[in-house]
Every structure is written in structure tokens, then in C-alpha cells.
Amino acid sequence: MRRFVSVVALLFFAIPFGISINGCGKKTAITYCSGDSGVSVGQVTKIVLGPQIIGISINQGEISQTSSPSGTDCKNASVGSASYNYASSDTTRTLLDIQPTSGRLCGGTWNRNSGGGVPDYTTCTSTGKTGVAYVTATANGVTSNPIPVYVHPVVTSVVLGAPSDAAGCAGDDPATNCSPAATNADSSTTSAVACPVAYANGCCAYSTIVQPNPPVTAYDQKSCVSQTKIAQLAARVYAGTGTNRVNVSCQVGHITYAAQSAGIVTIDQNGLATAEQPGATIVTATVALTGSSAGFFSTCPPADIALSYPGSTTGTTNIIVNQNNTQPISATVTDTNNNPMTGLALEYVSTTPITIPASSNGTVTPTFPGQAAITAICQPPTCNTAPQSELGVFGNGKAVTSKAIGITTPGTNSTVLYVASTDSQYIVPVDFTQTQLGAPVRLPFVPNSIAISNDLTNIYMGSDTELMVVNSSTLAVSRQDTTVHGVVLSVSPDNSTVVISDPVRQQIYLYNSSGAISTTYGGVGTHAAWSPDSQTVYIAAGNQILVHSTFSGWKQLSPATAGGTAVNDVAVTVPAVGAYFSGPVTTARGYCPATVTDTTVAPPAVTNTFYPTADSVAALTDRLAATNDGFHILGANAAAATLNDIQVNLAPVAATTNGPGSLTASGGITCPTNGNGLTFSSLVAPIPLTGIVPTAITGVLPTSDSKVAFVTYTGTSGLLPFYVPPTFGSGGNTSGVAIPGHYYTIPLTTPAIAPVGGTISADNTTLYVGTSGDALVHLISTTGCTDPAAIGTTTCEDTKTIAPNLPSATGAAGTFAVPNLLVQKPRKTT
Template sequence: MRRFVLLAFLVMFFIPVSVSITGCSRNKSSAVYCNGGDSGMLTGQITTINLEPRLTGVSLSSGQMGSVGTASATDCKGNSVSVSNFTYASSDTTHTLVDVNPATGRLCAGSWNRNSAGGIADYTYCNSTSLTGTATVTASAGGATSNSVTVYVHPIIGSVALTGASQTDCVSQGKAITLAADAFDTSGNAISSNIVGKFTFAAQTSGIVTIDENGVATAAQPGSTLITASISNATSTAGYFSTCPPTSIALNIPGSSSKSVNVNPNTTQPITATVLDKNNTTLTNLTLTYVSTTPRTIPAATGSVTPTFPGAAAITAFCLPPTCNPSPTDRVGLFGNGKPVASNNISVTTTGLSSNYLYLASTQSQYVTQIDMTTGNLGATLRLPYVPNSMQLSTDGAALYLGTSNEIITLNATSNAITKEDTSISGRVISVSPDSGTVVITDPSRKLIYLYTSAGVVASTYGGVATRAAWSTDSTTVYITTADNQLITYSTPAGWHVIDNSGLTAVNDVAVTVPSVGAYFAGSTATVGHTYCHKTTYSGTSVSSIEYFPIAGGTASTVAAPLDRIAATNDGAHILGARMLAGVPQITDIGVSMPIGGSTQGGACPTASGAVPNFTQNSLNTYATTASGTAVTSIVPASNSTVAFLTYSAGATASPVVPAYFPSTGTVSNIALATTSGKSAPTAPVSGVFSADDATFFVSTAGDNQVHLLTKGTTAYSDTRQLDPKLPAFSGSGYSVPDLIAAKPRTFQ
């Protein structure tokens, strides 16, 4: 009885409480409704499906298989919802134009196989129906359907070609155009654009243009690049894009209108560059190459110059392909791309005096010696393994290269010790690049020209025997003359080229212009100027020919001035030459104007088909000297362009004078060489080199086998001192002529 009463009590009191508790639990459910209420669609349920590529669609050739992109689902709050399987459908219910595998989204531009014999699974291969057109594909799941993706079906695309303004002109930096293209079938017939779909464009060369997914191309850095167009899972060359090149580069000294500046040693002088294109758009962030005519004493840096020693230099900025304004090789010159652009010169002078180290060797001795000009004392004399035939000092003053008929010898220019004997090559050392990275060596026995690196490696070779060589100030191009009267160039972007030698019956020498927009070749009948602007011939936008380093145009392209030796002054105003005529050295001054920034022509290469820039002749004068000899060996201008000295080999009679030419006045002074007490009289100045500060010309002389110091006084140069290196002769007794000479500022050590 007690148990029954207890059970009745529980039924009456606890069950309602339990029901009440359960009811409260339902009111506190964890479900979240999209509308924030207590009914409707819940979060976590699919509301939206995104199917890619929604913007571009899918392009397929008839019979081609493909696929739509990724499908993704989200709920009403934008949260991702996991879906195990989507179901895909095509608007083409006939399954003859665009057929889709409902489980995977794989597409067929035609009809998928179904119920095939032999147990082949459905949706394995695509049957072409040769139909073309468009259809849409969607993906669905959880009661939601995606956006439509258009599928374009067309004939097989054989080629693609860009159309519109991008193919007829360049685009200024920062400006944008929309790329458009036409597609053609394998027979060359145009395919209607409404069944092709959207192209995806890409530039082969980075940095010239940026292209977004809608084909909007924004010009970036100067240059031209190949554009590819991708569609139907294939990529095709479509055309080119050109960002307008510079037409002018103006260098300026901040706060000054002058193009000349005096800078103290170890003081940084800023230099600004303003770069414009043909539409007068200011170009920014260009990779300009700043160069100095005397990098040993006044090196140039990007946007500044910091002299290390007294001296003078011309500073120029170049836009040089391929680092600036590049172009595919078959498009060089079109719209001006692929061609260099030069600025005006900034003349930098650093006053003061500097001491020097002098290096002396002889083609008749096995010895080389170093002289510290601070004390005038001879350093240790080094015996070489072989008699040298040539000697060149690297621009940085670190190494001496000596050529012999057995090997190439490299000396440490500080310790005067041999660092390398390279028996794999031999011959004459012709020239060292301004950056000290490359040496031109020629081997007459093997008839080879070597480009030899400072690391002691042959970088490149060319058949022939080089006689003279001259480098552009940026070290990217070297101009070479050969024993068989060929003109050869090697440049970083273009490699080796034999260039036109018209107008030159015998080639004697070469000098690079200042700034280095070309070179002059001295011949036995004329002097001919070549430009670094490639000569491009084209029709419309089709390039038919490109000639590298052609003969320049203008009045100074070919000058009726036969010369044996040639040099350019750093002010860019004079091409100086010398010739031995009937035993008498003569000096010729060709006054020139180069096509650089600030000139009438400007610093850009011409863009017209077949056009070349003009070298302008301002004057032509020849001056006799009182010297006599057999051959001119050099004409050496000072870095400040105020004077040039002429050297020559001895003739039948003694000629103890050194002709000095002063370009500003057009006068020649024949400086007498002194006879040292107890020594033979000098008979000829055979070679020479300037001190870094231009205050002294060191000249090696035959007859007394000494070095004479021609020092600038208040009004003139005079022979103020003589040095006796005493290089033992290889044959016989006595000493040899120190005809191999080099100098560097002393504090390089």
C-alpha cells in the first residue's frame, strides 16, 4: 500500500516538472536562424554556390574535353559549407554542343560516350559533333544552384593576333589600354569572337606591362615584349606590347643651371635625371646606367658622383638595353624600343694634386719595375718568365696584364708579384674594360681574339688578329680593328658582329666617342664614325632587317682625314688624330657634336625606318709639328681635355721633342726633352701616360731609355725631371727603352 501511494505521488508532481524542464530545453535550442528569429532557414544550410570561372568562362575546340572550375558553397552568413558532391548540368539538353558529366563537371565540346560497348565507362571520351556556339553550365547541391558559367565551342584555333592600338604605337608609362585579339582556324579563317570566349594575356618579359584578368594592360617600364594569349588550354603568340622609350634624359646639378661642377675629393655630389618620352610623359623608376670617362678617379654612381682623387670626368646616364628599354631581337628599333638613349654630359672637376705609382716594362727586357712618385724611388724590379710584348693596367688599379708569345702573365699591381701565368693562351694584351672585368687579348699565331675575364677565364673567342680595341664607358661594348682590316664589335646584348668597313681601305685605330654613342675608326684614307644605334628597316610593324653599329649620318660620318692614331676628348667636342707624313708627325682636330641629350637631335636613336643619327662636323684642322720619326705610336688627351701629347718611334735622326696640342686655341707646342747629365740624348718619345690629376705627362724615351716628366707650369709644360728605370736588355748589354708604361693614383694602395 505504501508503494502505491509513493508511485501516485511521483506521477502527480514529478512528471509535470519533467515536462516543464523539457519544454525549457527546447526554447534554448542551439540552432541559429538566418533571419535572427526562431524559424526559417538555418545557418549552415547552403544558400549560394559559386562556380568558376564565372568571369572568363571556358573555351573549347569542337571535340575537346575540359572542365569547369571549382565549385564552392556558402550559407546565408557567407560561411563555407562542406559539400560532398555537386551535381552539374548543361543548358544544352541535347548533349550535342556542351555535354557535362553530372558528377564531376568534366566537359565535352560535343557528346560524351554513354552505354558504350565493351564495358567502356560513360564519360570516357568525347565525340565531336562539329557544332559551334555557347551553352552554360551550373552546379547544384542542397537545393541551391550556382551561377552560370559560359562554355564557348569553336573550331580548332590555329593562331591568335592582337588587334587595336597596342600593335600600331607605343603606350606611355602609366597609361592603360584593353588588349583585344582575333582567333583564326587552322586554315587562317577568322573565328567569330562570340564563340571564342575570353583570352588570358601574359607578357613574356616582366616589368614592361601589367595585365589584369580583363585584359587591361598598363604600361610600366620602357621596352617591348611578346604577348601570349591563352585559350582552349593552349597558348599562342599573339603580338607585342610597347611601353614608350625615353626620348630625352636630362642630367642636372640640383640648385644649378650649369652642366659643370667642382667637387672636392670624397664628397658626394647628387645628380638628378629627368626622363621624358615622346608624349612628354615623365618616366620614373628606370634602371639608368651612370658612367664616367675616368672611373679610376671620379667614379659615377646612380644619381651621384663621389671623386676619390683630383682629376676631371664627364658623367653620362644611359638607358641601355637589356636593363632599360629592352626588346625582342626581331623587333629592335620598332617604336624606339631596344635602342639606347644618352643623356647630356655633366662635367666634374676635382682640383688638387695627387701622387702616382708608375709601372714600367719593355718589349726588349724581361723586367718590370714600379716607381713610387711620392719619393721617386724605384721599387723592386721583377724578372718575368718571358719578354712582354704588351702591358695594360686594370682601371681599378689592381692588376697588370702582360702579353707574351708563350703565356699571359697577371701581376698584382700592389705587390708587383706574379699572381697567374696562363699558358692556355698567349699573345698581345690590347685593352681592359673600364669596369676592369674583361681584357681583350689577341693571339697572332692561332689567329684568335679572346675576351679574358679578371677571374682568368676565357669568356668568348673570335677568329682574327686584333690590332686595336676601345671600350664604351659602360663596358658593354668593345670595338676592335683587325690585321685584315675588319671592324668587329662585341656587345653584351648582341654578341659578336662584323660591321661595315666602307670608306676604310686600311684600318689603323679606333676611339670611342664621348659620350659613348659610337666610335671613330681611323684609316689610311679617311676617318669613319659608327653609331651604337642599330639601323632598323621595317614596313608598318614588320621588321625586315637590323644592322648593328652602322655608319652614322651627318657631316662627320666620313671625314677626309687619314689618321694613324686616334683619340676622343672627354668634353665630347674633339676627335683628335695623328699621322706620320713624310717622316713628320701631324695632328688633326675634328670638331664634332654628338647626338646626346640637350643637343639638337636629342639623345634617342631615330625611330624612322632605316634612319641613323647624325654625327656633326664643326671644324677640321691639321697642324704640323717640328718632330721627325717613323711611326706615330699614340695621341693621349688629358682627362680635362685641355691638352693632348703625341708620341712616336725614332726616325733616322734624333727628334728630342714632344708635340703638345691645345684644342681650345688650336695651337701646337713642341716641348724639348732634356738630356740628363752622363746619359745619351733622347731621340724620340715612344709612349706616355698622364697622371690622374693631369699635372704631369710621363713619357718614355728612346736614346736615353728614361722616363721624362713633362710638368705643367704657370704658362706651359716643360721637362722637369727624368727617371732612369734601368731595365736590363734581353739581348746584349745595357738597358732597354721602357716603352710599356702605366700609372695609377698612389692611394689606390
């Protein structure tokens, strides 16, 4: 009974529920665009076929394709269509034929019913006709807007140039601004070409051509465009070659322009080019599915970079910044048209990045006491770049350097000194915060050279067998590389690259800090010097000068001098706009190419001579050094026992103009845009190295504050020579007469014979110099050496010695090697 009741209850509830579902079923409601009938929402009401204004350009006999149409309903929502049907306004199918179901275009006539198994719409045959036809797409009874298709002879070249004037558009030299496509503001109807077309050339009448409003500059490749300014691009399009070449600019329709290098210019679909960052770029023009180099575009380069800091006053170029304090430095830049520039990728660099580094945004935060010169550079490839074919045109592709700001950080620091020798297999650390010398550490081989990275972590030591990399904290040999044996010449300021010369294989290597050779060049280098930004290294290599730039790669300058004499040493100028090379004649090379430009043709024809001679001085020098103040190249030689103070102005001084090739009171140095490179003016003050008998000069060591420079040498006398250069104002020595500084000597404590090598503490208070005769390291106090009365006192004398006791590799047992390889790293005194 209970089961029966349950079944009845189930039927009672289930049957009505099922009846209710079936009885309430409804179809999906239709929503109409308007009212209760007509076109419904979701039904296509509009079809847009693109490109609406610019249309399509195809060669005679060429196959192309329409773009995919987009359909929308009455609510402007996207609606897909199963299929579109395409049609051409050319009903004869001899100018422009179209495949109805796919929209494939033929600049002539498609094959149909060919037979022999040949599919229809696979072969396009030119009929030789030229003109414009319009294409539409239809679906569900709705037809799209018509787009123009320009059929023309096969394009063979496109040349960027100035837009045509009335005479040009009339037929003597038409450009694309004369084309009917240039006046098409609306292609919604087949009558959209709002100009009478001349039958002879297909050009619009000049009076009907739509001009930009407001008017823009016509770009003709014969001048640069200032940042943010707009210029109108136009081109001439040709079919055929040689005597059969024909101008078809008015027949090809719309041209699409694109810049090959990003960031220099933006170009819209109408060919309006907006100048952005300084530099030059190749411009390609696309027409009839084919792109070609049509010309180039130039955004004007800087003509002046003026550095300033909060509270700065005119003419003040030296400031004091305490240790660990942040000093912002900003740059005001104007271009060659005297218009302001913003957003440039400037490089801020320091001449002493160990103690006073400069950040990428221009702020300076000294980590140790010392002095540095800070400059800002607009330099390819990050700023003012240009293709090699147009390098130098209007100043693009050349560097622009600001005048330096001097930063002085007062105070003193301690030092960790590393002492080695070319006659010992050991290295000794000397930490002046400790009371005892460090224990000698045995190296795998006897070193022939030494250099420390600017991040103070790695000591690079060359040898005849391998490169040895020593950790400066532990003195453990962290790497041995037998593939690059030779002499370590220099380490880049950014610590990324080591220059190594292999005299056996006669190869020069640029060696990555990661342990790989990045590039090689033939030769035997004696010395190398880097620009502070690590972009360029100059190498003295006997009868040739080698320069490697990250922008242009290797450049060989041979012969090294006009007289064919060899070069031995190199010093980069401050600011780093070139380098001086030692030899029987001291010569300089500037980083500005000597450019010869022919602007009578477009694009301009250009030839460049890289790193041309910037100065030649009748001064015999063996070793060179540049002072941080930028006014002195100091060179010493052994044969004549003289020191030459080459007092330099790195470019002609211009008091009232920031013209190319000028050193201005506010700004910096720009490269001449045409003709010679930079010319450095110089005066020489030779000073006899009285009292010493040198057999070789081993170094010229100026302090970073440019107040004093020491000379190291092999030979006899027991004297340490030093020189106090004269100081000049911001314009350098403009008197026309060399002004000698003051030469002095400090007696070395007996039995020292000669100072053979040394290094100066970062705070400029102490010279550490290794000496022959006693195999010791002497500590020379330098703080009073600019005062004649203090020479020989505790502020300028040989105050202390250290005995590194480096076991000699060639002498008798128990003899010590002369410490001639010294490097140091600063450290805080506490």
C-alpha cells in the same frame, strides 16, 4: 584497520567523481544561421564556380576542365565538400558534354557505354556545333553560379589589332570586343549575355557593346603608349588557314593577354593595358587552353634625358666637386609624346671611373683629383628593351643618352707607376711617396702588352705564351693562363672583362676577370675601346670591325670601311654614342641601328642595319683618342707626320626641339626612329707634326680635362709633340670651318731620341713617358702647357727622369730595355 579506512575514503571520493562526469556529458551544440532551427553554421550555403565572368573557351572536340568550386557557409567561412556534381545547360550533350563527378568538359559528346573495356568519359567527339553552354556545380542541395563555356572551331591564329567599329562588329572585320563575352558584366544567370547575338557570326550588335568609362585609347600596334596611359587590347581570332580561314572572334569568348617581358606593360583580365617602363614586348593571347604570339605592345621611349644638379642653371654643364664630396645628379626624362617619365633604370657613367666614379643612382663622389664627363643612359637590356623582331619600332630597343655634365675635382695626388717593356722580363714599381724605386720583379715571360683594371687591383700582361695577371699591391703574379696567350687590348671599366687578341690562333677572347673565356670571335684585333658602362666594346681588327654588346652579342662589320681599307685603332665618342676608327680614311660607327619600319602592317615589319656608318673623314690616322669634352677626335699618323683634329658634333643640333636624332641644349642624343642611324658632323683641322721624324705613332694621350694631348712615337728627333685643342661652347664647333688648335714640342733631355709610350697622372699634372735612346722614364710637367709663355719653363718641360733599369731580353748583358709599357694608379699624397 588503517588500510580499511583508506579504501573507504578512496571509494567515497572516486565514485561521486565518476558519477559527476557521466551525469554532465553533453553533445556539441549546434549553431544556426538564424534562430533555433534551419541551416546551421558550417553548412555550405553558397558555391562559387569560376571564372565567373570570363568563362571557359574550348575548341570543338577538345577536352578541358572546370576550376575547383569554393563553398562558404552563412558566415562566409570556407566549407569543404566531399563531392560536387556538375551539369551542363546543353541537355542534348552535343554542344558541351560534361562528366558529372569531375567537371571534365568535352566540346562535343563524351563516349558512354563504349564497351570493349574502354572507360567512359575518355573520348571526346566533335559534333561540329558552335555556341555557348553554361556549367554549374552542385553540393548539399546548393547550386553554384553558372559560367559560360564557349565552344568554337579549332583556333589556328590570334592577331592583336584595333577594336572593331560598328561595321566591323556587323560582320566585315569583327574583333573580340564584338564578342558576347566582352559585354558580360555579370554571369550570375544564363541570361547574362546582355546583347542580341547575330546568328551569322555570333557577334553582339554594336549598340549594345559596353564601352569602357572613361573611354581608353584603342591599341592598334601602330603607335606607342605613354607611361601610365591605358590602352584597350583587342584581337582577331581565326580558324582554318589560307582560303579556308574564318574569323571566329565572336565565338571564342574571353581572351587572356600576357606580356612576354615583365615591367613594360600590365594587362588586366579585360585587356586593359597600362604602359609602364619604356620598351616593347611580345603579347601572347590565350584562348582554348592555347597561347600564341598575337602581337606586341610598345611603351614610348625617352626622347630627352636632361641632367641637372642642385643649383644648376641653364647652359651650365661643368661644375667643381671637391675630393670625397658627394654631388647628386638627377635626370628629367620626357618621352616621344613629350610626356614626363619616371622610374627609369638609367645608367650613370663616368669617362674616368678611377678618379670620379658615378654611382647607380647618379651621385658622384670623387676619390682623386681629375676631370670626368658624366652621362645618363637609357639602354637595353635594362631600359627600353625590345624583342629582336621589333627592335627599333617607335624607338624601342635603342639607347638614349643624355648630354654630359663635366665634373672637375681640383688638387693633386701622388702616383704609383708601373714600368715594363716588350724587351724585358721584369716590371718595376715606382711609388712617388717613397724616396727609392721599387726592386724589379721578374715575370714568367716577356710581356707584349699591359693594362690595369679600373679598380686598380690587377695588372694584365699579355705574352706569346700566356696571360699574366699581376697583383698591383704586391706585384706577385696571381694568375697564369696558357689558354689565352696573345695581346691584352683593353679592360672593361667595370673590371669584369679583358679583351685579348691571339694572332696565332686568330681569335679574339672576352675573358672574365674570374679566369674564364666568356665568348670568342675570329680575327686579329689591334686595339679595343669600351663604352663607359661596359655594355659595348668596339674592336679594330684590320679589314673588319667587331662590336660586342651585352644586349645583341657579336656584330661583324665587314668591310670595315666603304672603300675596303683596314682599321687599326678605335676611340669611343663622348657621350658614348659610337666610335671612330683610324685608317687611310677615318670613319665612325654609331650605336643607333638604321631602322626601316613598315607600319602599314600589324605588328610593324622592321629591318635593321646595326652600327651603320655615322661619319667618314678624309684624314689619315694611325692612332686615335677622344677628348672628354666630346668635341675632338684626335688622330696622328706617321707617314704624313700630321695630327688631325676631327671636331665633332655627334648629332644635328636642334635649338628648339627634342626630336629624334637631335642634340638639344637641355637633353641628349636620341636615335632616329626610322631611316638612317645617327650622323656625326665633323670638321678636320690637320696640323703638321713639325720637327719629328716618326716611323710609327704609338699613342695619342689627351689629359682628362681636354686641355692638352701628347703624341708618342718611334723614330728620331728628341722632341715630345703636344697639341692644345680649341675650346668650344656646349654646341661644339658650329662655324662650318675647322678651327686649328696650337701645336708645340718639348725638347727631351739628351740622349733621349723619341717618346715611345706613356701615361698621364690622374690629376693631369704629369706625363710619364718612356724614351728610346736612354731607356729612361721622363716626367713632363703639364700644368703650364696651355700657355705658350710657360713652354720650356718648369710648368711645361722635361723636369726629371727615372732609370727603371729593365734588363733587356734581347740585348747584350748589362743593356737596358726601352720602357714602352707604362700604367699608373693614383694614390693620396699622404
